[in-house]
Amino acid sequence: MFIPAGFAKLTGAAGFAGFLGSLGFPAPLAVAYLVGLFELLAGLFIVVGFQTRITAYALAAFCIATAFIGHLNEVSALLKNFALAGGFLYLAQFGAFSPSIDKRSNLDNY
Structure with missing residues (x-):
């Protein structure tokens, strides 16, 4: 997307x-x-799973910001952005999965 x-x-x-x-x-x-x-x-x-956690946090913040900046009058787009932010927060919390660059190169140790 x-x-x-x-x-x-x-x-x-x-x-x-x-x-x-x-x-x-x-x-x-x-x-x-x-x-x-x-x-x-x-x-x-x-x-590709590179710098997944920090990228997911950045995308979550981006989705929330753009929801309020550009989608206040579009309820479905607003809710879509909130849902995406939730998914990115999940990804930020739990990190990338096995085939990712982060997992293969031990960048996801925390």
Whole structure:
């Protein structure tokens, strides 16, 4: 979900920047590229299981923030973001599973 969304934001940054500008963000084009890059990289990190816990915490915070910033008028999107945040908090608590980079390289010791 985050990989294609991040890619779409990076390739269509002007459109997303227009939306961010309507919300009052300063430098909306720069923010659009940063959000797109974050979504793309964080999605890839979760898929391969690299730095899973910190990435999951970051994505949980991102989902909560975007729920309040961009989805207050869309109940289903708001609830989707809360559900995603809950899933990411679970992943942050319990870490990655066996085939992940974290498990294979002992990065998930805590």
